[in-house]
Amino acid sequence: MMAVRKQLIATTASVLLALAGTAFAASPSLAMSHPVAHRSAAPSGTIDIGLSADPPKLDPSLSSALVDRQVMINLYDTLFQLSASGMLESDLATGYTVSKDGMTYTLQLRKGVMFQDGTPFNAAAVKFNLQRDQLKISPRHSSLSAVSGIDVTGPYTLVLHLSKPFSPLLNVLAGRAGMMVSPTAVKKEGAGFLNNPVGTGPYEFVKRVVGSYIDLKANPHYWVKGEPHFANVEYKIFTDPNVELLNLQSGAVQFIDTLPPQQVSSMEMTSGYTVINKPSFGYQGIYLNVKSAPFTNMYLREAINNAVNRSLLVGAIFRGTAVPAYSPFGPASPAYVKSEDTPPAVNPGLIRKLLKEGGKPKGFSFTMQTATSPLDVQIAEIIQSMLKPYGIQMNIDQLDFGTMLNNSADGNFTAMALGWSGRLDPDQDIYSFFYSGAPLNSSQYSNPKVDALLNQARAVSDMAVRKAIYAKAVAIINHDSPYVFLYHPNNVLAYSNSIKGFVYIPDGLIRVATLS
Amino acid sequence: MLTFITRRILLTIPVLFLISVIVFSLLHLIPGDPARVILGQDATPAALQALRVQLGLTRPLWLQYVLWIGGVFHGNLGNSLQTGLPVAMLIGQALPVTVELAIGTIIVSGLIAIPLGIYAAVHKGRMADLITVFGASIGLSIPPFWLGIMLLLLFTVHFHLFPSSGYVPFFQNPIQNLQSMFLPVVATAVREAAVLLRMMRASLVEVLGADFIRTARAKGILWRVVVVRHAVRNALVPVLTQSGLQIAGLLGGLVITETIFSLPGFGSLLVNSIFSRDYTIIQGSALVAALLVVGVNLVTDLCYGLIDPRIRMGKGA
Numbered sequence: 031m032m033a034v035r036k037q038l039i040a041t042t043a044s045v046l047l048a049l050a051g052t053a054f055a056a057s058p059s060l061a062m063s064h065p066v067a068h069r070s071a072a073p074s075g076t077i078d079i080g081l082s083a084d085p086p087k088l089d090p091s092l093s094s095a096l097v098d099r100q101v102m103i104n105l106y107d108t109l110f111q112l113s114a115s116g117m118l119e120s121d122l123a124t125g126y127t128v129s130k131d132g133m134t135y136t137l138q139l140r141k142g143v144m145f146q147d148g149t150p151f152n153a154a155a156v157k158f159n160l161q162r163d164q165l166k167i168s169p170r171h172s173s174l175s176a177v178s179g180i181d182v183t184g185p186y187t188l189v190l191h192l193s194k195p196f197s198p199l200l201n202v203l204a205g206r207a208g209m210m211v212s213p214t215a216v217k218k219e220g221a222g223f224l225n226n227p228v229g230t231g232p233y234e235f236v237k238r239v240v241g242s243y244i245d246l247k248a249n250p251h252y253w254v255k256g257e258p259h260f261a262n263v264e265y266k267i268f269t270d271p272n273v274e275l276l277n278l279q280s281g282a283v284q285f286i287d288t289l290p291p292q293q294v295s296s297m298e299m300t301s302g303y304t305v306i307n308k309p310s311f312g313y314q315g316i317y318l319n320v321k322s323a324p325f326t327n328m329y330l331r332e333a334i335n336n337a338v339n340r341s342l343l344v345g346a347i348f349r350g351t352a353v354p355a356y357s358p359f360g361p362a363s364p365a366y367v368k369s370e371d372t373p374p375a376v377n378p379g380l381i382r383k384l385l386k387e388g389g390k391p392k393g394f395s396f397t398m399q400t401a402t403s404p405l406d407v408q409i410a411e412i413i414q415s416m417l418k419p420y421g422i423q424m425n426i427d428q429l430d431f432g433t434m435l436n437n438s439a440d441g442n443f444t445a446m447a448l449g450w451s452g453r454l455d456p457d458q459d460i461y462s463f464f465y466s467g468a469p470l471n472s473s474q475y476s477n478p479k480v481d482a483l484l485n486q487a488r489a490v491s492d493m494a495v496r497k498a499i500y501a502k503a504v505a506i507i508n509h510d511s512p513y514v515f516l517y518h519p520n521n522v523l524a525y526s527n528s529i530k531g532f533v534y535i536p537d538g539l540i541r542v543a544t545l546s
Numbered sequence: 547m548l549t550f551i552t553r554r555i556l557l558t559i560p561v562l563f564l565i566s567v568i569v570f571s572l573l574h575l576i577p578g579d580p581a582r583v584i585l586g587q588d589a590t591p592a593a594l595q596a597l598r599v600q601l602g603l604t605r606p607l608w609l610q611y612v613l614w615i616g617g618v619f620h621g622n623l624g625n626s627l628q629t630g631l632p633v634a635m636l637i638g639q640a641l642p643v644t645v646e647l648a649i650g651t652i653i654v655s656g657l658i659a660i661p662l663g664i665y666a667a668v669h670k671g672r673m674a675d676l677i678t679v680f681g682a683s684i685g686l687s688i689p690p691f692w693l694g695i696m697l698l699l700l701f702t703v704h705f706h707l708f709p710s711s712g713y714v715p716f717f718q719n720p721i722q723n724l725q726s727m728f729l730p731v732v733a734t735a736v737r738e739a740a741v742l743l744r745m746m747r748a749s750l751v752e753v754l755g756a757d758f759i760r761t762a763r764a765k766g767i768l769w770r771v772v773v774v775r776h777a778v779r780n781a782l783v784p785v786l787t788q789s790g791l792q793i794a795g796l797l798g799g800l801v802i803t804e805t806i807f808s809l810p811g812f813g814s815l816l817v818n819s820i821f822s823r824d825y826t827i828i829q830g831s832a833l834v835a836a837l838l839v840v841g842v843n844l845v846t847d848l849c850y851g852l853i854d855p856r857i858r859m860g861k862g863a
Binding site: 086087092095165166168171222225240241242243266269270272277281282432438439469 | 576577578579582583584585586587588589590591593596600630639695698699702703706709712713805808809814815818820821823
């Protein structure tokens, strides 16, 4: 029997699914954080929000940049959403059931919701969205690859058939794959939809000037009572974090999506501002190419993995805005296990022993590719100095991000500093990176035991069980060392105290609907 | 004059053609795949291939070039690979910002540099000259990004005199436009003024030592008249050349100022497009930039004639 996820708390009887039958093992509802009703007070005023990059694509089906989500979360509602405590909640889906074999998911959808262009939200719209995400050109394609069929069984009921059990599915539907766009607008705009996005969210798209600003206005038909409070949102783009901070201080914006690490403590002490500094789902580290010498040799990979002092690195550079990592799962992840994510103390004797076993007792040299930002270069230089005492000469090759992506995909590197922004479901932080032949397995690592464990975790829905499976996989991965986990960066946000009502959700997104 | 202009304009055609071929070829030589940048780290090979086909990147290079240049002849610079927006529209939005910033910079730096340069040259070797030259050295040494941050801190965070970011088109609100451009122009102009000042001073010092100046003075013409009418006009020719070069450089080189003051300019558009491998924007921008440089050089050449009547266009000037 497919166990229902423990953290999905059924609180509202009204949304219990009426679906009966022996095929369904569970029919949980989800916590409803938003009662549907008409707005009580008209929205007013404008909030200006600083963004650290210009969102390239405001279409959830095509988006691949993290910053897109800052805007999209206010344009679109998702089928499921995260609560402040990191639990899954209802949003456009009010409940679901899962079949005994984990191969069929039935979703019950919210009634009375309209897209901003007047198109009704219903099961047909959800089917349209999911099928759109399954197209090959969508970055969502791989996360929905387990869905083999979608049936509309009622105006507000949808059945998803899976080709194999895939427990991350509901968490996937709380991300970009769960963001619902208007089918009418997609058909009308075609490829131009990403520049004229239409969802069911609290704000409607108005205008954007590339590289400068994005304007939104309140959705008059928004289904959540009393939201949103601001009539307009203006996102302003600042590609330099120090400039973004200056704009917060000058009052040009009231909320910023990032803060330079060296400014965090001084801003925390400055009256008039609130700083949010909490763990994110992401991680940063170094790929070691197991098909490229010298890292074909496991002992040499292990030597690198053991020689990097993460605490020192994080302390020197991040000043409390990151934590040392030894696994893909940081403190925000549901699969976080402190003992598994704590790097071992640096042991010079062990490192020398590993070098000796690897046939390079006097050390060796290699080149690490890294991005060109001052932060990336600083990190590379510190690691370089940490390896030097063991005779390991690390050369630094600075490359732009586009070239790095290409090299990582082609295996055209020996070592490469490249991380992951992280996802809600742990599967999406580990599977593609360490499963044999998976798209993000740039190290070209392959271990049948790890593959078996990662597949096993996909078929189990109980997070406690999945955690234990992941812990075993991480232990093997760290032993084989195809990747050196370095740190988990925090989500660092800051806002003026004139803004009220901010609710921090572990994905670090600024949901404007509750702000006033 | 007309022949000169016609000849110069006709000469730009092969120049632009060569630039378009070179930029197109170089773009496809550098590593990086637009499809991968667009789809992100976790794209599957099938998804990448599907997008490459959709973007037309699987066609032979020569065909991609012919299709693109064919569009250019019809006034169509193509659409951005990232956003799908028309490249002409994106350049049309970004270019006025940078052109205004560049022209504002040259005007402000000229207003500072020319009078001070004349003053320093006329008082050569005296305290006023030393102070001016020293000031110019400091102006040259201050990086525009540092000055920009300092100006922001002082005038926006502390005194709230100017907006800290954003751009308002001139024809939408001239006052807000000037307010939003004031600090960026100052941040850039200080360095440019220092260059021009040194050029103006050196040029005028040389002219003031020429025989015709001594003759003019011997004829009893007032010193002030000699300086303004005879010396400065001659000394301005190299300064004008320098200004033309500076404008051409600024059109593509203002990206740091644009970043600090959050101005959606041409430099930022180009740099961001290079990082995102947005080939169509890079190609279109390179073509427009080349056109601008050629245009600025042409205008500079025409201005020579206005300053110095001895220079006759088209006659070996």
